[in-house]
Amino acid sequence: MVFLGIIVTVVGWLIAVFSLTLTTSNSGRLGIVMAGIVVSLTGILGVLNQAYMKNAIWKR
Amino acid sequence: MRKVLLAFVFVWSVALPGVVLAQAPAPAAEPAAASPQAPAAAPAPAPVMLTDADIKNISGPSADDRAKGDPAGTMTGTATDIPRSDAAKGLTLADLVNQVGQNQVAINFVWTLVTGFLVMFMQAGFAAVETGLTRAKNANHTMMMNFMVYGVGMLAYWLIGFAIQEGGVGAVANLGGTAPLSAEQTITLFGKTVGIFGKNGYFLMHNGTYDVGVMVMFLFQMVFMDTALTIVTGTAAERWKYAAFMISSFLMGAFTYPLFANWAWGGGWLATLGSNFGLGHGYCDFAGSGVVHAVGGMTALALGILIGPRIGKYNRDGTANAIPAHDIVLVLLGCFILAFGWFGFNPGSTLGASGNGNLRISSVAVNTMLAGMAGSFGAMLYMWIRYGKPDASMSGNGLLAGLVAITAPSGFVNPVAAVIIGLIAGVIVCLSVEFFDRIIRVDDPVGAISVHGVNGLWGVISVGLFADGKSNYGGSWNGVSGSVTGLFYGDAGQLVAQLIGVATLVGFVFTMSFVINLVIDWFVGQRVSAKAELEGLDIPEMGSLGYPEFVLKAE
Numbered sequence: 031m032v033f034l035g036i037i038v039t040v041v042g043w044l045i046a047v048f049s050l051t052l053t054t055s056n057s058g059r060l061g062i063v064m065a066g067i068v069v070s071l072t073g074i075l076g077v078l079n080q081a082y083m084k085n086a087i088w089k090r
Numbered sequence: 091m092r093k094v095l096l097a098f099v100f101v102w103s104v105a106l107p108g109v110v111l112a113q114a115p116a117p118a119a120e121p122a123a124a125s126p127q128a129p130a131a132a133p134a135p136a137p138v139m140l141t142d143a144d145i146k147n148i149s150g151p152s153a154d155d156r157a158k159g160d161p162a163g164t165m166t167g168t169a170t171d172i173p174r175s176d177a178a179k180g181l182t183l184a185d186l187v188n189q190v191g192q193n194q195v196a197i198n199f200v201w202t203l204v205t206g207f208l209v210m211f212m213q214a215g216f217a218a219v220e221t222g223l224t225r226a227k228n229a230n231h232t233m234m235m236n237f238m239v240y241g242v243g244m245l246a247y248w249l250i251g252f253a254i255q256e257g258g259v260g261a262v263a264n265l266g267g268t269a270p271l272s273a274e275q276t277i278t279l280f281g282k283t284v285g286i287f288g289k290n291g292y293f294l295m296h297n298g299t300y301d302v303g304v305m306v307m308f309l310f311q312m313v314f315m316d317t318a319l320t321i322v323t324g325t326a327a328e329r330w331k332y333a334a335f336m337i338s339s340f341l342m343g344a345f346t347y348p349l350f351a352n353w354a355w356g357g358g359w360l361a362t363l364g365s366n367f368g369l370g371h372g373y374c375d376f377a378g379s380g381v382v383h384a385v386g387g388m389t390a391l392a393l394g395i396l397i398g399p400r401i402g403k404y405n406r407d408g409t410a411n412a413i414p415a416h417d418i419v420l421v422l423l424g425c426f427i428l429a430f431g432w433f434g435f436n437p438g439s440t441l442g443a444s445g446n447g448n449l450r451i452s453s454v455a456v457n458t459m460l461a462g463m464a465g466s467f468g469a470m471l472y473m474w475i476r477y478g479k480p481d482a483s484m485s486g487n488g489l490l491a492g493l494v495a496i497t498a499p500s501g502f503v504n505p506v507a508a509v510i511i512g513l514i515a516g517v518i519v520c521l522s523v524e525f526f527d528r529i530i531r532v533d534d535p536v537g538a539i540s541v542h543g544v545n546g547l548w549g550v551i552s553v554g555l556f557a558d559g560k561s562n563y564g565g566s567w568n569g570v571s572g573s574v575t576g577l578f579y580g581d582a583g584q585l586v587a588q589l590i591g592v593a594t595l596v597g598f599v600f601t602m603s604f605v606i607n608l609v610i611d612w613f614v615g616q617r618v619s620a621k622a623e624l625e626g627l628d629i630p631e632m633g634s635l636g637y638p639e640f641v642l643k644a645e
Contacts (some may be wrong), residue, residue: 032608036601043597046590050367051280056582059369063589070597075530078604079395083531087620088404 035078042070142182195266198442199302201451202265202310205438209313212431213240213320218424219490220324221636222417223483223536227626228328229416229636235323235330239339243316246343248294251315252308255348257288259356263564264442265306270298274357282366284359287352310438311351314382317435318347321386324536325394326616329401329623332631334616338393341606347385350599354381360594363587364570370584372568373591374557376454377439379498379549384595387543391532392604397616399533401623410527413535418482425486429462432493436500446564450501453561457500458493461512465492468516476520484520490541491519495549502557502574511552515545547592552576554585 046066049059083089150170160166172189174181217236224232258274261267273289291299294308319339326335353360354375364372375381404410415421436458437451469488473481492512496503499511522540526532532539559575567574575581610616617623622630629635 036604039597039601039604041597043593043601046593046597049586049590050363054368056369056586059586060582060589063586063593066593067589067596070593070600074391074395074596074600079530079532082395082398086404086531087398087401088406088408 031081031084032078035073035081038073038077039070040073042066042068042073045069140183142179145181145183145186148181194444195264195303197444198264198266198448199306201443202306202438202441205434206306206310206313208431208434209310209317209438210240212313212317212428212435215424215427215431216317216320216324218420218427219486220320220327220424220536222420222424223324223415224327225413225626226416226637226640227628229628230632230634231332231627231636232323232327233636234632235327235332235335236320238336239320239323240316242336242339243319243343244312246340247312247315247348248308250292250344251348252294252311253289253291253296254287254345255315255351255356256307256311257290257356258285258352259288259307262303262307262441264440264444264446264448265303268301268303268307270301270304271307273297274352279359280367282362284362284366285352285357286359287349288356307441310441314378314435315343315347315351317378318382318386318389319343321383321538321542322390322393324538325390325534326397327535328627329397329617330393331615331618332627334610334614337610337614338607338616341610342389342603346389346599346602346606347381349602350385350594351381353594354591360587360591361568363590364568364583368583369587369590370554370581371570371572371574371587373587374502374553374567374574374584375498375550375591376501376553377436377497379494379496379546380591380595382546383494383497383542384546384550384592385599387539387541387546388595388600389603389607390534390538391543392600393607393616394526394532394534394539396604396607396611399531400535401620403533404531408531410531415483421483422486425489429459429489429493432458432462432497436497439501440563447562450561450563453505454500456505457496457503457508460505460508461492461496461500461515462489463492464509464512465489465495465516465519468492468513469520470516472517472520484523487519487523487537487541488516491515491545494542494545495552497546498549499553499556501563502553502561502576504558504560507552507556507558511549511556515548518545518548547595550588550591550595551585554588557581557584 043066046063049062052062053059148169150168151165156165169181172181172185175185213236217233220236221229221232256271259271261269271290274285275287275289276283276285290297294300319342323335352358354373360373362372363369400413402411403413433455437454440448440451442448443451466485466489470480470485473484492515495511495515496508519540522544523537526534526539553576555576555578557574557576557579559573559579561573565571575584577585607616618627618631
């Protein structure tokens with residue numbers, strides 16, 4: 031789960047970078063970059079953090 | 091593990107087909123464009139021709155007069171004080187012109203150095219805030235992390251980091267050129283040549299970087315880097331193994347921070363999003379909401395997740411307990427020190443006070459103080475309305491949040507926008523602290539993730555919204571003519587460039603920080619033992635108590 035979280039987070043960044051070549055319109059790029067940010071945040075807060083929460087010190 | 095690494099490499103190779111490694115010197119800095127709006131009505135007056143003969147007749151006070159002293163100050167600083175290149179010829183036009191050039195660079199040197207000294211003093215503010223917000227049993231440990239992060243960060247930056255960040259920045263006109271910083275590693279991204287890291291300046295001796303302008307640049311950039319590093323110690327306080335802190339800080343000062351700083355400030359790919367891909371003026375971050383604060387905040391978030399919450403922070407059902415600060419007086423004093431240092435942080439980021447539109451330092455300084463004020467009001471009012479009391483520590487964090495948020499836009503926005511940005515930051519910091527504390531359950535003893543990470547990102551975005559197109563630093567920014575202009579003033583492309591910066595901070599910087607600290611965790615261990623944590627880290631980690639005459643309560 032930790033490594034999945036890392037990969038999802040990086041993929042979100044790559045989506046944002048690829049907005050530079052997928053379209054030339056500002057609104058199109060804006061949408062793609064926003065989607066990339068959401069994917070990265072999902073990787074951090076939804077996957078990576080949850081992986082660590084499973085064994086959190088207060089659950090032991 | 092190997093499979094995971096292979097997968098990671100595969101993703102890179104598949105995802106970046108347009109990337110071709112190439113080695114090329116950084117392009118020479120573009121000449122500044124002419125001022126975009128020159129009045130055209132009245133005919134220009136005839137030029138006054140000066141010759142060496144005119145200059146020769148200028149005389150200063152005699153040596154006899156000078157020997158009598160100058161209590162009124164009218165005889166000091168005259169033509170007599172201008173050095174002559176040839177005593178036999180006397181004062182020439184060339185002497186005069188050279189002196190004007192040196193005066194401009196000297197003003198900019200002094201400005202940049204003194205503002206750098208102010209930023210260095212912010213370390214004291216961070217130390218006071220973080221130590222005050224944690225418990226007395228960890229005072230020595232927390233203070234010592236804040237103390238030594240200055241040294242370990244500086245060492246890493248001198249050895250490696252500065253070259254990566256600034257090694258290819260090119261000529262910085264305000265500082266007289268910095269010509270030796272001219273080698274940037276470039277790649278081809280989607281058909282455009284973009285920079286990814288600098289290569290000159292290792293040890294400040296490499297490839298001609300033993301240079302007065304480079305020294306000014308190093309001092310100023312070094313204290314910025316150290317600010318980013320010290321943000322992390324707050325989030326990991328009260329449970330971070332000291333040896334892990336040392337290694338983590340060194341690697342951040344050597345690689346993580348300089349890499350993103352190169353991309354944003356060193357001529358890297360984010361800075362050229364405007365000239366290469368038509369996105370406004372590229373990623374614009376005047377003084378570092380993203381480069382400094384969000385990099386620190388994203389690293390703090392990575393470490394906060396990795397290291398886990400303090401013992402006693404959460405109950406078995408996941409509800410959070412408040413762990414009160416041990417010295418709120420120290421916290422607010424630290425906030426004031428930081429606010430003072432911010433007058434170096436933002437106005438100093440012009441890297442000069444003379445020439446190239448640098449008189450805007452007044453506007454930058456006023457924006458900074460207004461946003462800090464608005465941030466403290468925003469947080470105080472939010473806490474007062476929601477909880478019935480004007481919470482002191484959150485008011486302090488509101489001040490810092492406002493300052494963090496205005497750091498990127500301070501050079502590009504007007505005072506009304508500065509107040510709006512600061513006010514929103516003050517509310518954001520309160521909401522964000524609650525979010526991380528109660529929903530995400532990342533324990534952050536000082537609120538660094540919210541103050542620096544979340545509001546750093548807000549500051550970056552706010553440039554893309556509020557930049558009013560009135561600033562003019564030599565006629566161009568990031569190689570694009572004209573002034574930086576945000577969405578509310580007509581340029582949607584600038585907002586896209588800022589959001590790509592945000593995506594890089596969240597997706598790349600966070601990941602790089604997380605992986606570095608994960609590896610440290612494998613080899614050294616990030617967290618102290620439960621016994622040491624309960625006892626307090628002062629004796630187990632540092633060998634002496636911060637407050638030896640206090641009677642500390644055991645848990």
